[in-house]
Amino acid sequence: MFISIAGLYILLNADFVSAAQILIYVGAVNVLILFAIMLVNKTEAFKPLPRRWIRKVSTAFVALALFALLATMVLQTHWPVDLTLQPPASSVELIGEHFFSDYLLPFELASILLLMALVGAVVLARRETIIGEETAIVGEEPPPVLQLPERPREPIA
Amino acid sequence: MKLEFFLLLAAALFCIGIYGLITSRNAVRVLMSVELLLNAVNLNLVAFSNFLDGQQINGQVFTVFVITIAAAEAAVGLAIILSIYRNRDTVDMEQFNLLKW
Numbered sequence: 001m002f003i004s005i006a007g008l009y010i011l012l013n014a015d016f017v018s019a020a021q022i023l024i025y026v027g028a029v030n031v032l033i034l035f036a037i038m039l040v041n042k043t044e045a046f047k048p049l050p051r052r053w054i055r056k057v058s059t060a061f062v063a064l065a066l067f068a069l070l071a072t073m074v075l076q077t078h079w080p081v082d083l084t085l086q087p088p089a090s091s092v093e094l095i096g097e098h099f100f101s102d103y104l105l106p107f108e109l110a111s112i113l114l115l116m117a118l119v120g121a122v123v124l125a126r127r128e129t130i131i132g133e134e135t136a137i138v139g140e141e142p143p144p145v146l147q148l149p150e151r152p153r154e155p156i157a
Numbered sequence: 158m159k160l161e162f163f164l165l166l167a168a169a170l171f172c173i174g175i176y177g178l179i180t181s182r183n184a185v186r187v188l189m190s191v192e193l194l195l196n197a198v199n200l201n202l203v204a205f206s207n208f209l210d211g212q213q214i215n216g217q218v219f220t221v222f223v224i225t226i227a228a229a230e231a232a233v234g235l236a237i238i239l240s241i242y243r244n245r246d247t248v249d250m251e252q253f254n255l256l257k258w
Contacts, residue, residue, distance in 0.1 A: 033231075
């Protein structure tokens with residue numbers, strides 16, 4: 001699906017965005033989702049909820065109604081499309097000029113946000129290990145440590 | 158190639174994403190639905206940028222920003238899901254009541 005959306009971007013004369021889509025979505029986000037599926041790999045029978053079908057039906061109704069609304073809006077509006085203009089020769093240069101002239105502040109803010117997300121993800125996902133509690137037994141062979149010493153964790157509530 | 162086709166496709170993607178976001182009970186599926194929503198928005202932005210703003214492609218710049226934010230969101234969301242899964246031993250959205258009073 002991500003790759004097909006990248007193909008649509010190429011159809012829309014957006015080659016840089018298409019490359020970014022392939023690199024980021026197919027390369028990074030897909031791998032993240034696969035890691036999530038792998039790490040949370042438990043076939044879990046969810047408890048059946050009472051009146052769950054009401055939620056499903058109402059959500060389907062709302063989604064279909066929203067789609068109908070958007071479709072009528074799209075089809076009824078007269079879009080001032082001007083097909084005589086030629087697309088710019090290189091969208092990469094234009095995007096670069098935008099980034100370093102009038103979108104400079106959002107660009108820098110995006111870099112800071114990426115750094116914050118990186119640090120936050122590491123802090124959230126790391127295991128809390130116990131440091132400095134090795135047993136010092138002289139003369140005996142220590143048992144092979146197969147995993148990091150992890151602080152015992154009791155599930156919350 | 159018309160603008161309406163892209164807008165209709167983006168609207169359909171958005172509605173599927175909303176349906177999956179609300180009805181799915183697995184937390185990973187919720188994350189995937191959010192990605193679907195962001196992709197629909199990106200498609201809209203690029204379509205408008207091509208058809209209505211063909212010379213100054215501001216929409217593509219916005220799309221790059223949205224992709225950046227989406228990557229950060231995916232990373233943080235995955236970390237949150239992992240942390241909740243380790244503490245609660247479930248990925249059921251109905252049992253996440255940490256922020257309820």
